[in-house]
Amino acid sequence: MDEKIRLIMREPTEEVLTPELLKEYIEQGVPLKHYIGFEISGFVHLGTGIVTMRKVADLQRAGVKTTLFLADYHSWINKKLGGDLDTIKRVALGYFKEALLQSLKAVGGDPESVEVILASEFFEKLGIKYFENFLRVSNRLTLARVKRSITIMGRKEGESVNFGQLVYVPMQVADIFSLGVNLAHGGMDQRKAHVIAIEVGPKEFGYKPVALHHHLLLGLHIDEETREKLLKAKREGDREAFEEGIVEIKMSKSVPQSAIFVHDSPEEIKRKLKRAYCPIGEVEMNPVLEIVKYVVFPWLEDLGRSFEVVNKKTGERKEYKSYQEVERDFAAKALHPLDLKLAVAEYLVEMLKPVREYFVEGPGKKYLEEMKEIQITR
Numbered sequence: 001m002d003e004k005i006r007l008i009m010r011e012p013t014e015e016v017l018t019p020e021l022l023k024e025y026i027e028q029g030v031p032l033k034h035y036i037g038f039e040i041s042g043f044v045h046l047g048t049g050i051v052t053m054r055k056v057a058d059l060q061r062a063g064v065k066t067t068l069f070l071a072d073y074h075s076w077i078n079k080k081l082g083g084d085l086d087t088i089k090r091v092a093l094g095y096f097k098e099a100l101l102q103s104l105k106a107v108g109g110d111p112e113s114v115e116v117i118l119a120s121e122f123f124e125k126l127g128i129k130y131f132e133n134f135l136r137v138s139n140r141l142t143l144a145r146v147k148r149s150i151t152i153m154g155r156k157e158g159e160s161v162n163f164g165q166l167v168y169v170p171m172q173v174a175d176i177f178s179l180g181v182n183l184a185h186g187g188m189d190q191r192k193a194h195v196i197a198i199e200v201g202p203k204e205f206g207y208k209p210v211a212l213h214h215h216l217l218l219g220l221h222i223d224e225e226t227r228e229k230l231l232k233a234k235r236e237g238d239r240e241a242f243e244e245g246i247v248e249i250k251m252s253k254s255v256p257q258s259a260i261f262v263h264d265s266p267e268e269i270k271r272k273l274k275r276a277y278c279p280i281g282e283v284e285m286n287p288v289l290e291i292v293k294y295v296v297f298p299w300l301e302d303l304g305r306s307f308e309v310v311n312k313k314t315g316e317r318k319e320y321k322s323y324q325e326v327e328r329d330f331a332a333k334a335l336h337p338l339d340l341k342l343a344v345a346e347y348l349v350e351m352l353k354p355v356r357e358y359f360v361e362g363p364g365k366k367y368l369e370e371m372k373e374i375q376i377t378r
């Protein structure tokens with residue numbers, strides 16, 4: 001039981017609502033049913049593919065039944081892929097599903113045992129019951145609360161949205177209960193939907209789900225002003241301000257130059273990393289160090305390997321056994337950003353090799369090409 005809890009709670013998990021409820025479910029032998037939803041749009045990156053799937057792999061190791069929910073209607077509402085529902089559906093079951101499953105495999109998860117559900121197919125099967133669930137959630141929400149919650153779809157609070165986009169909020173909450181999920185998972189930007197589910201669940205659906213939020217990996221380029229704002233919010237414990245700011249600088253498929261995609265070539269990975277924000281000695285909100293912490297180190301640890309960096313000037317090779325050692329050296333300016341970037345690039349190239357091969361020369365080639373075509377023509 002302790003091992004199960006450790007796997008669920010360990011990084012990249014940043015928050016569980018609530019750990020007590022999670023323990024209670026496990027102690028009582030209630031089977032945990034997980035889901036994480038994805039909008040279907042651009043390419044899968046280190047955040048959506050690797051950080052997210054690492055948690056799914058942890059959950060699988062903990063014996064939890066995992067589900068990937070391909071939110072096609074939601075993407076349509078949110079005007080993704082040119083707002084064309086047919087394209088969204090095709091990409092969902094093509095490129096998107098494959099990219100997520102290949103990423104899961106790359107972090108040691110089992111693609112065979114994860115359930116993949118396309119939202120529109122699921123809604124059709126559930127019929128009027130889905131609409132009832134949607135109304136049960138909607139009846140419990142004020143318009144003001146819905147407007148505050150549009151951040152779950154990557155929109156800023158106060159941004160002008162149409163009515164369909166407001167409907168997105170109760171839909172996402174209704175998804176949880178329609179799927180019968182008791183472990184709702186997403187990045188920290190999804191917490192508003194999950195907090196509503198925790199409130200509404202006992203009144204309308206007879207149970208309270210547990211919510212699990214993982215760390216949002218930073219984008220490679222960080223605007224100084226937003227960074228300052230976020231560091232201040234962090235120091236002052238201002239959760240709202242932090243949540244608002246982090247969405248602007250997280251790795252996002254909408255900002256392709258900020259992201260390393262799971263199919264990127266070795267040259268692209270190196271080029272992107274070389275340009276990444278990584279001020280000397282600065283350990284807070286440093287995207288390159290974040291990649292070391294949340295992407296490279298956990299992968300190396302699974303393989304029983306350590307992290308090695310070569311000092312380009314002296315040729316000296318240094319071995320790190322934990323992320324904390326890397327951070328300490330970087331803070332002390334004993335580790336140069338360029339050396340760090342080169343090492344990170346090498347490890348990423350190696351880690352993503354199977355995914356890249358699958359999409360560049362393997363069975364996934366047609367999906368990637370179709371996706372590239374859509375990106376250009378839309």
Ligand SMILES: Nc1ncnc2c1ncn2[C@@H]1O[C@H](COP(=O)(O)OP(=O)(O)OP(=O)(O)O)[C@@H](O)[C@H]1O
Nearest residue numbers: 038039047051154186187216217250251252253254
């Ligand atoms: N940078 C990130 N790091 C970790 N998880 C992420 C990151 N970006 C998104 N996620 C998580 O992945 C899931 C799917 O997110 P989503 O489909 O919105 O991807 P996205 O790249 O943020 O897209 P966009 O910003 O273009 O809307 C959500 O649970 C979200 O929290």
Ligand SMILES: N[C@@H](Cc1ccc(O)cc1)C(=O)O
Nearest residue numbers: 037038039071152153172175
């Ligand atoms: N809101 C999520 C996508 C999502 C949609 C529906 C869900 O039920 C869950 C998640 C995002 O932007 O990434």
